[in-house]
Amino acid sequence: MSGDPFADMMVAEMPYLRAFALSLSGSTSVADDLVQETLVKAWTHAGSFEKGTNFRAWLVTILRNTYFNQYRKLSREVQDSDHVHAGQIAVGGEQESSASMRDMQRAINLLPPDQREILLMIGVTELSYEEAAQICNIAVGTVKSRLNRARARLAELLGLTGDGPAGADRAIEDRKTLRQS
Amino acid sequence: MTMNEDGHSPANGRRNPATDKGEELAEEGPSLDPRVQEQLGRVFRSFCDDLVHQPIPDKLAVLLARLEAKQRGKE
Numbered sequence: 001m002s003g004d005p006f007a008d009m010m011v012a013e014m015p016y017l018r019a020f021a022l023s024l025s026g027s028t029s030v031a032d033d034l035v036q037e038t039l040v041k042a043w044t045h046a047g048s049f050e051k052g053t054n055f056r057a058w059l060v061t062i063l064r065n066t067y068f069n070q071y072r073k074l075s076r077e078v079q080d081s082d083h084v085h086a087g088q089i090a091v092g093g094e095q096e097s098s099a100s101m102r103d104m105q106r107a108i109n110l111l112p113p114d115q116r117e118i119l120l121m122i123g124v125t126e127l128s129y130e131e132a133a134q135i136c137n138i139a140v141g142t143v144k145s146r147l148n149r150a151r152a153r154l155a156e157l158l159g160l161t162g163d164g165p166a167g168a169d170r171a172i173e174d175r176k177t178l179r180q181s
Numbered sequence: 182m183t184m185n186e187d188g189h190s191p192a193n194g195r196r197n198p199a200t201d202k203g204e205e206l207a208e209e210g211p212s213l214d215p216r217v218q219e220q221l222g223r224v225f226r227s228f229c230d231d232l233v234h235q236p237i238p239d240k241l242a243v244l245l246a247r248l249e250a251k252q253r254g255k256e
Contacts, residue, residue, distance in 0.1 A: 007249050014241060019232035036244055043248045104228040124229050152213055155221050162216030 006046055010039060013056050020125045021063060024117060026109045030071055037070075038063040057131045064117060064135060072113065107157035115150035118143055 017038060021031035041062050042049075049058050108116055114136075121132040122143075133140045154160075213221070 004249055004252070007245060010245060011242075014237050015233050015235070018235065018237060018241070019229070022232055022235070023228075032238055032240065035241055039241070039244055039248065043252075100224060101228055101231055104224060123225060124232060148212065151218070151221060154225070155213060155217050158221070158224070160217050160220045160224075162214045162218075162220055 006043075009055050010042065010059075013059055016056055016125045017059055017063060020060060020120055021067075023105065023108055023120050023124055024064075024067055025071060026105060034063055034067055034071055037066050041066070054127070054131060056125060057127050057135065060121060060125050060127065061135045064121075068113070103158060104154075107154050110157060111150055111153055115146045115153070118146040119150040119154075122147060 014035070018031060018035050021034040021038075022028065025031050025034060038059060042059055045062075049055065108119070111119065117136065118132055121127045121135065122129070127135070129140050129143045133143045136143070212218070
């Protein structure tokens, strides 16, 4: 795209980085600030990236540390006031999809930060357990237990019962009914 | 990959059941009902896919171009 390999790598990782920032902070404005700051830091410290290691994991490390050092308090305030970015996300015009995204983001916002970051590193940025463990400086077993606790809490918050294959779809049906009435 | 059926990332797919099992039981706590897990996996995967496919704001592309131009100026 630009000829600069480092810039091209950053462009390629941008969707993952921004998705991670959005879901971690729960706020569009905080997410964009976070990504901007991460890009600048990554560019400035390009020399500290070890070739042959996972570039995305390196960027996620920068973003995650920036978030916990500077933005966490701010993004909680923003979350409270702007009711979470998910409401503004464009989802192909499908209202059901948009509604379930909003519910999921709300539930994620309620997770303790240590569980939330693990869930999103594995789910959104697709890092391995080992990479997540290294970034958070914890054991792989701790990654697994945080992930399991996050999943249990999410299922509870979303009211998933596993009751029939279509529990989530039924929830969507309920919403449609609500809108029509 | 987001969450597989069993909730494990493929990168972690090479496991030694003999040594992993005890550790898992000790550290991972009770696991979800498989049907709940399947349901959650499906909803969460679609959430992640949607997020990753959000359009990138212009200002981020502009910032990157600026960083690059500055770099070229130095060289």
